Amino acid sequence: MEKNITSQTLLRLPMYFNYLMSLSSERKKGNISATAIAEALGLNDVQVRKDLASVSSGGRPKVGYAASELISDIGKFLGFENHDRVVVAGMGNFGRAMLEYNGFEAYGFDIVCGFDCNEKRVGSSINGKPVRHIDELESFCTENDIRIGIITVPETAAQEVCDRMAESGIRFILNFAAVHLNAPKGVTVHNENISLTLAMLARCNAN
Amino acid sequence: MEKNITSQTLLRLPMYFNYLMSLSSERKKGNISATAIAEALGLNDVQVRKDLASVSSGGRPKVGYAASELISDIGKFLGFENHDRVVVAGMGNFGRAMLEYNGFEAYGFDIVCGFDCNEKRVGSSINGKPVRHIDELESFCTENDIRIGIITVPETAAQEVCDRMAESGIRFILNFAAVHLNAPKGVTVHNENISLTLAMLARCNAN
Structure with missing residues (x-):
């Protein structure tokens, strides 16, 4: 995981979080690829892949991310696990x-x-x-x-x-x-x- | 009035409009200077002066703008007079x-x-x-x-x-x-x- 996040990535992270949170509970239990997220949000998939890699180490080739883990990783990064x-x-x-x-x-x-x-x-x-x-x-x-x-x-x-x-x-x-x-x-x-x-x-x- | 408005100006115009609309009805009847608007919104007053001049020709030196006229001019420019x-x-x-x-x-x-x-x-x-x-x-x-x-x-x-x-x-x-x-x-x-x-x-x- 990179320590230096660009401000552009920082602006996109809540979009990913928001999208992932909006998935049905069944889809949250499964895997999701950067490509699928990119398509749903109308973004470039290379960019999405890079953004996600900067906050989560859970991505696996041809499998993608465990959706729940990705939600947790982005949430932690953005401080969403605060109370x-x-x-x-x-x-x-x-x-x-x-x-x-x-x-x-x-x-x-x-x-x-x-x-x-x-x-x-x-x-x-x-x-x-x-x-x-x-x-x-x-x-x-x-x-x-x-x-x-x-x-x-x-x-x-x-x-x-x-x-x-x-x-x-x-x-x-x-x-x-x-x-x-x-x-x-x-x-x-x-x-x-x-x-x-x-x-x-x-x-x-x-x- | 200029025809070419920068996107930065376009982003600030609604701020001016919003601020002017929030004034008391008495203040709306009076004059307001670009400097006063700049101070209230924490912006550079040269920039505000320039922004306002690009959508309204009503500004007068040492007097400023008739607040109601300025609201109308910005509103017209942004299409707020539509129904x-x-x-x-x-x-x-x-x-x-x-x-x-x-x-x-x-x-x-x-x-x-x-x-x-x-x-x-x-x-x-x-x-x-x-x-x-x-x-x-x-x-x-x-x-x-x-x-x-x-x-x-x-x-x-x-x-x-x-x-x-x-x-x-x-x-x-x-x-x-x-x-x-x-x-x-x-x-x-x-x-x-x-x-x-x-x-x-x-x-x-x-x-």
């Missing part, structure tokens, strides 16, 4: 979808708690995860050493929640509110803009 | 959040209809948008000339819905199901992977 605990602020449809979604686990994330200011939602549980009052955000995050937060509150409340998360020790914030958030020092915010993704998809490919 | 109708398949929490979300309009997208196979959901309306049975997908999309679809169905149903959308004349699909979809010929699929976004955010910045 990072994540909180979600805002239990509207979007926030509830985050708590219900089980796909985070494969990437090493455990959504541990939701927060809301609506008393009707506080005290309930979604997909086995508790919903607490937003005023408990700071104490919960400090006590549980939470470093990652997802914001799904309305736009008007997003910056305040962002600031409170930062004060609670959270260092990485994924923001779904359609408003640009200013990250306090030491905190990285990714502003996810679904409208923009849709615009890039439909407009930049439309020729 | 593209969009359908959403899958009315779980994620799909309902899509119908409730009003931020799409600013980007020229009208979510016109949701689809589901659950009889309890069919016939209802969310945020004024009707929910129809998934079996009406083809006829609705054909009759209304729909070209854009969002998939928020469970993973096991996503490929079938993708195929049905393609057969209905949809050319662009934004997929939120955590499974890699194979796009039929002539159709562009963007597989949105929130776990991966979170992983890139929390792992690639963590040093």
Whole structure:
């Protein structure tokens, strides 16, 4: 295995991981070749072979990789075998979808708690995860050493929640509110803009 | 205004648009300088000035741009003043959040209809948008000339819905199901992977 991975390889590794994770459980038990992965993803198979060899030593000629081993090797390389605990602020449809979604686990994330200011939602549980009052955000995050937060509150409340998360020790914030958030020092915010993704998809490919 | 825009400028334009759209309605009525935008987004102000000049002729020295005019100019350039109708398949929490979300309009997208196979959901309306049975997908999309679809169905149903959308004349699909979809010929699929976004955010910045 090589130690020096190019940034281009680093960008492709999650694609392989994602593709392999999407296989049926039966196919995950079998072998898969670099060629098959290349075909499924529309990539050059020489490139795929090289990328995979840089993170896994499990490839065998004419057999390929044990799919589960390859998933594990790529996952380890990308840190997906961590167990990072994540909180979600805002239990509207979007926030509830985050708590219900089980796909985070494969990437090493455990959504541990939701927060809301609506008393009707506080005290309930979604997909086995508790919903607490937003005023408990700071104490919960400090006590549980939470470093990652997802914001799904309305736009008007997003910056305040962002600031409170930062004060609670959270260092990485994924923001779904359609408003640009200013990250306090030491905190990285990714502003996810679904409208923009849709615009890039439909407009930049439309020729 | 220049006709030749570099791909780097093209990548930054949506950032400017997004930032301007996130301003309060009062600030949108006033002027804004390239320097202020550059500072807010952490970019080089010479670069921002150049980018903006390439799509808007409204900039004046020491005054800047009328914010609303600049929004309109960037929006026109990026095609955000279109009115593209969009359908959403899958009315779980994620799909309902899509119908409730009003931020799409600013980007020229009208979510016109949701689809589901659950009889309890069919016939209802969310945020004024009707929910129809998934079996009406083809006829609705054909009759209304729909070209854009969002998939928020469970993973096991996503490929079938993708195929049905393609057969209905949809050319662009934004997929939120955590499974890699194979796009039929002539159709562009963007597989949105929130776990991966979170992983890139929390792992690639963590040093």
